[in-house]
Amino acid sequence: MPRLAVNVDHIATLREARKTNYPDPVAAAVIAELAGxxxxxxxLREDRRHIKERDVRILRxxxxxxxxxxxxxxxxxLEFALEILPDLVTLVPERRQEVTTEGGLDVLAxxxxxxxxxxxxxSAGIPTCLFVDPDIAQIEASKAVGARYxxxxxxxxxxxxxTREKAKAFEALLMAARRGKEIGLGVNAGHGIxxxxxxxxxxxxxxxxxxxxxxxxxxxxxxxxxNAVRRMAELIREL
Ligand SMILES: CC(=O)[C@@H](O)[C@H](O)COP(=O)(O)O
Ligand SMILES: NCC(=O)COP(=O)(O)O
Numbered sequence: 001m002p003r004l005a006v007n008v009d010h011i012a013t014l015r016e017a018r019k020t021n022y023p024d025p026v027a028a029a030v031i032a033e034l035a036g037x038x039x040x041x042x043x044l045r046e047d048r049r050h051i052k053e054r055d056v057r058i059l060r061x062x063x064x065x066x067x068x069x070x071x072x073x074x075x076x077x078l079e080f081a082l083e084i085l086p087d088l089v090t091l092v093p094e095r096r097q098e099v100t101t102e103g104g105l106d107v108l109a110x111x112x113x114x115x116x117x118x119x120x121x122x123s124a125g126i127p128t129c130l131f132v133d134p135d136i137a138q139i140e141a142s143k144a145v146g147a148r149y150x151x152x153x154x155x156x157x158x159x160x161x162x163t164r165e166k167a168k169a170f171e172a173l174l175m176a177a178r179r180g181k182e183i184g185l186g187v188n189a190g191h192g193i194x195x196x197x198x199x200x201x202x203x204x205x206x207x208x209x210x211x212x213x214x215x216x217x218x219x220x221x222x223x224x225x226x227n228a229v230r231r232m233a234e235l236i237r238e239l
Contacts, residue, residue, distance in 0.1 A: 002201075003038035004236050005068055005188070006229055007213025012050035014217075025051065026058045028217075031225040033065050036233035039087070041211050043070035044077065047096050053080065060084050068211070070131070073110070073117040082124050089121050090129040090151055090211075100214075101191060104133035104153040107141040118146045129188060134169075134176035142185065149186035151211060152176055157200075158192030170200060177206035195219065195235060202239050210236060 008025040015023055029040040040063050042051045059067055069086035071077035072094045081089050091114065093105050107114050107130055118128045129149035132138040133156075142150045157169035173189065180187040189201075190211030201207060212232060220228035 002207055002236055002239055003209040004036065004229075004233050005039035005041045005066075005190075005209050005211040006032040006037040006216055006232075007041035007043065007070075007190075007211060008032065008217070009041075009043050009050045009213050010217040012052070012055060016050055025055050026062060028220075028225050029059055029063060032216075032229045033063070035226045035229035037065060037229055038209065039066040039068050041068040041070060041090075041213065043092065044080065046072055046074070046076075046094055056080075056084055056086075060086070068129075073105075073113050078117060078120050081121060081126060085124060085126060087127075088129055088149070089126055090131050090149075091117060092131040101131070101153075101155070103155075104135070104138060105130050107132060107138050107145060111141065111145060114147075115145045122146065129186070131190075134172040136176060136179050139176050139179050139185070140183065142180075143183045147185065149188055149208075150176075150180050151188040151190050152180075152207075153191050154189050154193055154197075155191040158194065158197045174204065174206070177204065181206045195232065198232065198235050198239075204239065 008028045011023050011025040011028040044051050066087040068088045070090045070092050073091045091105055092101055121128050127148040129151050130142045130147045131151045134152045152173055160166050177187045186208050187206055188209040189207045193212045194215035216228045216232055
């Protein structure tokens, strides 16, 4: 049965909107785990627009399931990851101007940097996941550079309103997931998944874990974090 990793970035977005000390993503993570989350995800961005080092340090001491740290493959972030020792690092591309992650990591174009990051993390016993577009060449390159997992970027499938593009994007996700499994990778998926789009994955058994944040936190603003996580966990159990 697929797992649910809850990203609490946007609890911190609400906090940073007024530079207060509430709401606390650490508190949200506790509630998420009690409500059925199998892991907690945080993205420590280079511009620190939401999650801060303080959040990650406390989460390391409080998360009872698994702590997944999303980060760029920079020396600054590698140094921090070696301090924190998360259960998994997911390498994601970043552009300061982006509103949110726009695409997957181009492993082929950045092979040396990605390989170095994976080896550095591996030396500390930290497995690596690469956040990539559902592209067979990127999946195979991820295996070649030593990644244990890939996380398939579901943004195009989730965001497009064009029926044909959506069907094409979903097919790409299926093919990429199957190829990842064939070559021995763990296959996760995330970005933009909501309570409606998650249901499209019914019967898709190649995806091990869904990483979901924005839609859960948005729903939590209306129904509470426990109810929002519980509902998403229920939907994932029904896939
Ligand atoms: C990699 C990904 O899709 C998200 O986990 C990432 O966190 C998006 O960045 P924001 O959370 O800043 O939108
Ligand atoms: N890697 C995807 C993630 O952690 C959450 O993405 P989103 O649901 O906030 O778009």
